[in-house]
Amino acid sequence: MDTLYFELPLIEWVGYMASTLVLVSLSLSSIVKLRIFNLIGAAIFSFYGFYIDALPVGIMNLIICLFNMYYLRTLLFKKEVFEGICIDKPDKYLRLFLNYHKDDVQRFFPEFKIEQAESSKILMAVRDMNVAGVMLLSDNKNGTAEVILDYVTPQYRDYKTGKYLLRRFKQQLLNEGVNSLYYSELNPLHSKYFQRMGYRLEGESYVLNLNNRAD
Structure with a gap:
C-alpha cells in the first residue's frame, strides 16, 4: 500500500x-x-x-x-403488493400524475404529449398502494399495438413494475387480438429497459411478441 x-x-x-x-x-x-x-x-x-x-x-x-x-x-x-388497473380514458389523477413527472417522462419519451393519453389504452401498476408505472398503448392495428409510453417512477425503477404490467395484462391483450407490442423511438436512455422487458430490436423498432413471452 x-x-x-x-x-x-x-x-x-x-x-x-x-x-x-x-x-x-x-x-x-x-x-x-x-x-x-x-x-x-x-x-x-x-x-x-x-x-x-x-x-x-x-x-x-x-x-x-x-x-x-x-x-x-x-x-x-420483502413481499410487495401489486395491483393492475386498465382504463380507457384518462382521469384527473392520471393527468396530475403525468404532469407531476413531466420532466422525467420527457427524458425517456421526448416526443410524448399528455394529450396522447386521450386516445390510448391505459395500463397502470399500483405497488404497495402507490402508482408506480403507466403504460399507454395505441389501438390494435393488425395484431400490433404501439407503446406510446412505458414510464416507471424513479423509486420503483427496478424492472419489477414493468414486468408486472406485462404479466398482468398479457392475456387480456391477447384476447383483444394484440399479439405484439413495439416501440420505435430508440431512445438510448430507455433501450436497456426494453431489452430487460424482453423486447428485441428489429430494424428501427423494439418488438415484443406476446405469444412467445414466458411469464
Whole structure:
C-alpha cells in the first residue's frame, strides 16, 4: 500500500475511491442502487479506516455496511403488493400524475404529449398502494399495438413494475387480438429497459411478441 501512484500512496487512492462511491450513491434515484453503491463505498472506507488505524472511521463505516445490508435485504426480499388497473380514458389523477413527472417522462419519451393519453389504452401498476408505472398503448392495428409510453417512477425503477404490467395484462391483450407490442423511438436512455422487458430490436423498432413471452 506504500507504492506511489501519481505521487500518492495506494491507500490514499483507496480512500478517494471510497469517497467517490459514497458520493455517487447519494446521486442515485433508485433506492436499491443507492444502497448497493453506499454499501461498497462504506466497506472500502471501513477497510481504509482500519488500515490507517483510524478506528472511528473504520468502525462507523462497518456499522453503515450492516445498516445497508439490512435495508437491502428488506428491499430485495420483502413481499410487495401489486395491483393492475386498465382504463380507457384518462382521469384527473392520471393527468396530475403525468404532469407531476413531466420532466422525467420527457427524458425517456421526448416526443410524448399528455394529450396522447386521450386516445390510448391505459395500463397502470399500483405497488404497495402507490402508482408506480403507466403504460399507454395505441389501438390494435393488425395484431400490433404501439407503446406510446412505458414510464416507471424513479423509486420503483427496478424492472419489477414493468414486468408486472406485462404479466398482468398479457392475456387480456391477447384476447383483444394484440399479439405484439413495439416501440420505435430508440431512445438510448430507455433501450436497456426494453431489452430487460424482453423486447428485441428489429430494424428501427423494439418488438415484443406476446405469444412467445414466458411469464
